[in-house]
Amino acid sequence: MTPAPVSPAIDVHDLVKRYGRRTVVDRLSLSVEQGRICGFLGPNGSGKTTTLRMICGLLTPDGGGGTCLGHDLVREREAIKRQTGYMTQRFGLYEDLTIRENLEFVGRVYGLDRLRPRIDEALERLGLASRQGQLAGSLSGGWKQRLALAACVLHEPRLLLLDEPTAGVDPKARRAFWDEIHAYAAQGITVLVSTHYMDEAERCHEIAYIAYGELMARGTAEEIVRNSGLVAFVASGAGADRLAPRLRDAPGVTAAAAFGATLHVCGPDRDRLLKAIEPWRADPALAWHEAEPTLEDIFIDLMGRARDNGPADG
Template identity: 70%
Template sequence: MTPAIDVSGLNKSFAGKHVVQDLSIQVAEGRICGFLGPNGSGKTTTLRMLCGLLTPDSGAGSCLGYDIIRQAGEIKLRTGYMTQRFSLYEDLTLRENLQFMARVHGLDHRDRRVSETLERLGLSARRDQLAGSLSGGWKQRLALAAATLHEPRLLLLDEPTAGVDPKARRTFWDEIHALSAQGLTVLVSTHYMDEAERCHEIAYISYGRLIARGTAEEVVAGSNLITFRGEGPGIDRLAGEVARRPGVLTAAPFGAALHVSGTDRAALEAAIAPWRCDAYRWTEVAPTLEDVFIQLMSGAQDNYQ
């Protein structure tokens, strides 16, 4: 498939801090790629370099067939970008915000485009409501309308559903998949594992470096994790003690249960042996993407230290 994003060796530093380090990534047209990683890992900086808002210190590549350095202006025209924070005008109505964005993009038939976008995202009934009076989920939907009004070929989403309720998140993702089915390429940063699993593929960036890439199933399989799930009264309170045992990479409470993971089966079984008793029940389970995420985070070195 033709790559919509094809960059290699991207580097970016701020005030002596190497925020993005030799990052290479390819995303095919029409694919949804989840961008994961701890806070401060360079995800936002990478998104901004891809769409031409930041110039990399070094590296090269293309987005939508245009050079990310020499043709950044062409990329901007064909890219939709949703920032982490709501960035539209709160003292304008939904319709007025979209009309303003249509003028910014120099679109023709502005009234028709705005009406169609409002209808597509279920915003028509609120068209005359002030944007500042919307709840988080509706603000997110308006921001998506503004980002896709000019019919971009690439959509960059920076933690778009943070603080949004599950129903609104599901509606948002249904729309993203509908857009992808029409050929739109999407790169979305998220901390929600259920959202990552809804992506066609994921990329995990750890303090500026890309360290895992593939489908969710491929990333889980590539971790070589073995996971045991412990259940019983108060077992989640043992996480700290179990985590200190040899062979344990992560010990994380999951509700009232405890997930204990490692890559050495014998060492892992020896680690949980003191708690194999009538009070607790242990079963081997398939590691989840969250187990892998926690493992990757525990092994990551903060480049600000």
């Protein structure tokens, strides 16, 4: 017997949110299957946080609609909130309470049963048990991040919305955090996470890129690279990295950046890109080879093509 198809955890279409004359989110559509980790990328002010807040029921869209966890995005916002864990950009718990006291407070807000064993399990899972009596305000960024995540999952949500959760956290803590996120996804929890880190984007099952309120790219990292239409060349050798400022604004070049002692340059048109780098290809000190564009190359190119959504003058 063929199993019945599972409906997406997030299935929204044509979402619009305006503040005055500015359209912050402009006809955005997004579908995420259950148990998937979707990376939400885009520059500051691109509408990522506003979209997250519409999806979890904190904001009402000015247009569009859809479902989240099977509930109508507009009419059943409270039901969505009860099944969603939302981790904001800034640490939102009480710094003058201990780790355990913070979790007790969150549990009472949700009216949770079995509160003590729930807290014990969260403390143990996230390595917080030995620090449970420590004031939250005295924690480092990485430990605050673990506490915030523990608070998000205490009520056993089906959806996690994480808004730049690893900003300012050291690489070891970031890696431990992502290991936990994948463990939650393996349990069937859906995760939508906004990030500026390209290595984190590559750890997601799929990526959605938003700029100035518009969804501009969607798919796995491999699909986005394959469908980007960009061409890239890498130069190595003495002084290769110093060419970046000279090539950055050349016709046909959308990005030119130094990576250690090498130069990475890319653009949408192979012939124009070859013409831009031609003066240096004959230099015997430099070795050139064609390469795949990186996610960073693609997102810089997308930013350059995005239209500003600021209010028009007059």
